[in-house]
Amino acid sequence: xxxxxxxxxxHSELQAIxxxxxxxxxxxxEEQRTSDVVARKLGEWGIPVLRGMGxxxxxxxIRNGEGKRAIGLRADMDALPVQELNTFAHxxxxxxxxxxxxxxxHTAMLLGAAHYLSQHRNFDGTVYVIFQPAEEGGRGAExxxxxxxxxxCPMDAVFGMHNWPGIAVGAFGVTPGPMMASSNEFEVVIxxxxxxxxxxxxGIDPIMIAVQLxxxxxxxxxxxxxxxxxxxxxxxxxxxxxxxxxxxxxxxLIGTVRTFTSTVLDLIEQRMRxxxxxxxxxxxxxxxxxxxxxxPPLVNHPAETAFAADVLRGIVGDAQVDATVxxxxxxxxxxxxxxxKPGCYVFxxxxxxxxxxxxxxxxxxxxxxxSYDFNDELLPIGATYWVRLAEAYLxxx
Numbered sequence: 001x002x003x004x005x006x007x008x009x010x011h012s013e014l015q016a017i018x019x020x021x022x023x024x025x026x027x028x029x030e031e032q033r034t035s036d037v038v039a040r041k042l043g044e045w046g047i048p049v050l051r052g053m054g055x056x057x058x059x060x061x062i063r064n065g066e067g068k069r070a071i072g073l074r075a076d077m078d079a080l081p082v083q084e085l086n087t088f089a090h091x092x093x094x095x096x097x098x099x100x101x102x103x104x105x106h107t108a109m110l111l112g113a114a115h116y117l118s119q120h121r122n123f124d125g126t127v128y129v130i131f132q133p134a135e136e137g138g139r140g141a142e143x144x145x146x147x148x149x150x151x152x153c154p155m156d157a158v159f160g161m162h163n164w165p166g167i168a169v170g171a172f173g174v175t176p177g178p179m180m181a182s183s184n185e186f187e188v189v190i191x192x193x194x195x196x197x198x199x200x201x202x203g204i205d206p207i208m209i210a211v212q213l214x215x216x217x218x219x220x221x222x223x224x225x226x227x228x229x230x231x232x233x234x235x236x237x238x239x240x241x242x243x244x245x246x247x248x249x250x251x252x253l254i255g256t257v258r259t260f261t262s263t264v265l266d267l268i269e270q271r272m273r274x275x276x277x278x279x280x281x282x283x284x285x286x287x288x289x290x291x292x293x294x295x296p297p298l299v300n301h302p303a304e305t306a307f308a309a310d311v312l313r314g315i316v317g318d319a320q321v322d323a324t325v326x327x328x329x330x331x332x333x334x335x336x337x338x339x340x341k342p343g344c345y346v347f348x349x350x351x352x353x354x355x356x357x358x359x360x361x362x363x364x365x366x367x368x369x370x371s372y373d374f375n376d377e378l379l380p381i382g383a384t385y386w387v388r389l390a391e392a393y394l395x396x397x
Contacts (some may be wrong), residue, residue: 001170001316004387007116007380014379017041018108019090022374025079025097025104028138031056034077034107038131041111045118047129050152054144059153060129062117067125071393072158072341073386074334075110076103076135085361085370101367102163102350105374105382107131109161112383117390125394128153134333137294141333150340157304158343159389160334161382165366167349169377172312172385173325174346176305178260180298181232183331184269187254188213188276189288194249204285206251207240212279213253214238220271225264232258232329233268258329260297298335301342308344311389316381330367348382350375 017037026034035056039049042060050059056077084091084098092098114129130149134140167173190210195203214235221231233255240251257272259265269291280287309323325347334345353365361371 001381002314003380003384004116006120007112007383007387010112010115011380014108014112014383015376017111018104018374018376018379021104021107022099023090023093025092025094025099027081027097028078028134028136028140029055031077031133035131035133038077038107038111042114042129045115047114047118053147053149053152054133054140056133057140057144058131059149060114061153062114062121062127062129064121065124065396067394069394070126070128070153070155071390072128072130072153072155073110073113073390074130074132074158074160074337075106076132076140077107078103078134078136078138078140080136080368082368082370085363086356086359086373088357088359091359098370099374100369100372101136102372102374103135105163105376105378106161109379109382110386112379113386113390116383116387122396123391123394124396126155127390127394128155130158139295139333139336141336145336145340155341157393158337158341159304159308160337160343160345161348161385162332162345163350163374163378164347165350166352167347169349169351169375170316170381171320171322171349172316172346173322174300174305174309174312174344175323175325175327176300176302178297178327179300179345180327180332180335181258181260181329182262182265182293182297183295184257184265185254185292185294186257186272187252187290190251190280190285191287192247192249192251192283192285195247197245197247200247203247204283205247206249206285207247209280209283209285210238210240210251210253213276216275216279217272220268220275224271225267229264230260230329231264231268232256258331260327262296265293295331295333296335296339298332298345299338300344301338304342304344307393308346308389311392312346312385315384315388348378348385350378
């Protein structure tokens with residue numbers, strides 16, 4: 001690998017930063033300590049800082065030369081409401097909160113890049129280092145945009161990165177077009193008529209209607225959507241009843257829908273609503289159907305994706321860059337930034353978990369798992385990518 005020597009030499013400090021953040025996780029829009037750490041480090045390195053976009057967001061501004069072009073590099077900072085099972089020295093100090101998705105590592109990698117860029121300004125233009133809050137369900141990217149991110153920090157393109165367990169350390173995955181799915185939630189309340197369980201003819205059974213819906217909805221993906229369009233419709237909760245001898249008044253179904261395009265999502269939502277209303281009507285019941293669109297699909301722009309892949313190949317070699325990696329049905333709010341600006345999102349390999357210190361939990365090192373820990377070997381790799389990406393995008397003439 002062609003890593004940057006000063007970043008390699010800075011590895012121990014980046015590891016200390018990363019582990020300190022891991023030990024003090026903060027949830028959506030609560031990232032005050034984390035943003036203080038980020039802003040303080042940027043200030044120590046002479047980087048002007050903007051604060052307050054997205055409540056706790058931080059943006060560092062690194063300028064050089066007279067160039068008008070600008071690039072944005074984004075890392076997320078928030079943790080998850082997970083009770084950590086690890087017991088190593090940097091385990092979470094806050095019960096029920098954990099960096100189980102590696103945002104501590106994302107923050108440290110971007111800080112490593114900011115440190116190098118502030119000292120070695122081998123570019124012509126502006127680099128915005130964006131430290132975003134509330135990625136985990138809080139729509140922090142959208143909030144930063146609404147608060148003026150792209151107005152106060154005009155940039156030509158924006159790039160993101162996420163660690164990915166299962167991809168080897170030193171390898172990357174990326175693909176043009178859809179990279180991650182939209183994230184959506186539904187809730188349907190079926191309103192029937194309560195009755196004694198021994199006299200079902202005197203009631204309207206919402207549980208039987210729920211069963212019908214659960215089965216019928218599965219035909220939407222298999223019989224209504226184009227087989228070439230990936231989609232997931234998962235019912236994850238069914239709630240009804242309180243006693244063995246009572247047919248309840250209501251039943252509730254809750255779940256998620258994931259798609260790579262808004263067209264497929266529109267189809268699924270419309271068909272779910274129609275099937276729910278007509279099935280309930282067939283049983284003389286009614287429904288309240290609610291569909292929440294959380295995050296849109298994350299769609300990489302082709303030119304920026306090809307550009308990022310070339311930068312990656314220069315760092316880790318052709319064989320270590322999968323430029324057609326399989327998209328995932330997971331979701332990411334960096335999608336909002338890619339709706340506003342051209343750019344690309346890549347996966348950086350986090351390995352299989354062998355890196356974890358003694359005292360790690362017995363579970364796998366998967367994202368959102370209480371035994372997860374970010375792989376500190378990635379720190380100089382990810383920081384090098386950010387630097388080489390910015391330098392290549394803002395090349396000096």
